[in-house]
Amino acid sequence: MAELLTAEGICSGYGQVQVLWGAGLRVAAGERVVLLGANGAGKTTLLKVLVGLMPAWEGSVRLDGADITGQRTDRRVRAGLAYMSELGVFPGLTIAENLRIGGQFVPRAALSRRIEELFDLFPDLAAKRRALAGSLSGGQRKMLGIAKALAARPRLLVMDEPSAGLSPLFVQQVIAVLGRFRAEGAGLAMLIAEQNVAFLDLAERVYTLEGGRVRFSGTVAELHADDALHRAYFGLA
Amino acid sequence: MLIGAVVAGVVFGLYFALVGLGLNLVFGVMRIVNLAHGDVLMLGGYAAWWLLSAFGLHPLVAAVLVLGVFIAVGYPLYYLVVPQLQRARDSEMLSLILFFGLSQMIEAVTTIAVGTTERSLPGRMLGIGPFILLGARLPKPWVFSGVVSAVAVAGVYLYLYRTRLGMLTRAVMVSRDEALATGIDVHRVSALAFGIALGLAGVAGVFAPFMLGSITPAMGPDINLTAFAVIVVGTLGNPLGTVAGGVIYGVALMLMQTYYSSWANLLPNLLLIAVLLVRPEGLFGRKTRRA
Secondary structure, eight states: OOOOEOOOOOOETTTTTEEEEEEEEETTOOOEEEEEETTSHHHHHHHHHTTEEEEEEEEEEETTTEOOOOHHHHHHHHHTTEOSSSOSOOSSSBHHHHHHHHHTTTTTHHHHHHHHHHHOOOOOHHTTTTBBBGGSSSHHHHHHHHHHHHTTOEEEEEEEOOOTTOOHHHHHHHHHHHHHHHHHTTOOOOEESSSOOOGGGGGGGGEEETTEEEEEOOOHHHHOOOOHHHHHHTTOO | OHHHHHHHHHHHHHHHHHHHHHHHHHHHHHHHOTHHHHHHHHHHHHHHHHHHHHHOHHHHHHHHHHHHHHHHHHHHHHHHHHHHHHHSHHHHHHHHHHHHHHHHHHHHHHHHHHHHHOOOOOGGGGSSSEEEEEEEEEEHHHHHHHHHHHHHHHHHHHHHHHHHHHHHHHHHHHHHHHHHTTTTTTHHHHHHHHHHHHHHHHHHHTTTHHHSBOTTTOHHHHHHHHHHHHHHHHTOOOOTHHHHHHHHHHHHHHHHHHHHHHGGGGGGHHHHHHHHHOTOOOOOOOOOOOO
16 A cells, blocks of 8 residues: 555654653554554554644654655645544534535535535534534544544544543444445555544554553554453453 | 713724734734734724824725735734744744743834824814714714724624634644644734734724824833733633623723723723633633543
């Protein structure tokens, strides 16, 4: 598969505090990759560097082989990258407005069609299209966040802890929705930063991040085969 | 007398909404308190006075010119000042200091340029005689200024709720971080909002001589206090709540001036304290579900 996103030797942090120490990863076109790590491992920081919300002190980020390390987020979004933060939505805007903002760079007519497609995929949202996103439950907000991120038909969906704040039932719903996009074979690549191993069901490859460094890179089966990592992420089971 | 005070209060309230609107727009989009807001308004007043004295231009024409010029100045001024402020560690405190300094500078330069003499514009330019509204007799310049204010407020509403850029502006108001994450060009949206805010303050300044009696280079801080009272009552960061804040302030002011005139100057302070104690999120603050 052709390389879509490549990050190498990323060092970054906040003020004087360095969080990432030479982290790197690759996502191929249409591939689903999970970035596993505990709280404070640097997952969010790495994703922010990838989407241009934080500068890389060292290292490079490439999209389709082109160096985008210093590029602004809006340019990366235009190039086919979508980022779903932990918040994921604009609570003070309506559901329809959230989707229109997600597809802000799509021509008007095409965006209207796309929004109707998304409402077909997420009927709960369609029924409340004029309601404020802030009035939705946590699970519904997550669904809206996914729909908003998909409004522009990105080639790569980067997600920061989609399970955050959700009960196990809603986590399964989110995984099922994301799995549906995989099943449809839409060519959508995903990079999901998580600490919840349930998301490995979606993954073709896994990276683990510890202390700002990538410790493991491989398939889910290889992760299970590594005793130390298996114990760290799956306990004794 | 009561109806007259209320009707005049509503007309004044529309004007006060215009006075506060720009301040609230800047706060809502940038989370910055523009302490030079009142001085920008004052500049708008002097621009109208100069355009009339030098070229005989009607205040309405002056308002259109001031709106365009102030937006054109505000847009690059944003890029010159605000991004650097937002990168600083304590950006809110720094913005207070910077805009306070800017306020002092504008006042000083204006004083050097035009002196400290109070200036006014002839009220007859906006109509002669009273205008009867719901039985109340109001000077025509008040009604004219109130109508222009209502048009300006409606324009801001149309911008925010009927245009793509306005929707992006509201998104930045809701969450700057999420706006950045979604790929919104936050600086472009903010720069435009900053320019519009300065333009609105300038237009309010054009009509200040008719509504407030006169203008002086030192009027900025008093205007700021009034604008603060209006936007705190109407909810900080919610530009359209400013309209309700303005009307409440205007009606309260007119009632005070009618029945307890010697206490009227205390009104902005009283309203600020009362709202902050009883309902700090503002009378029209909206709560969202958190789970």
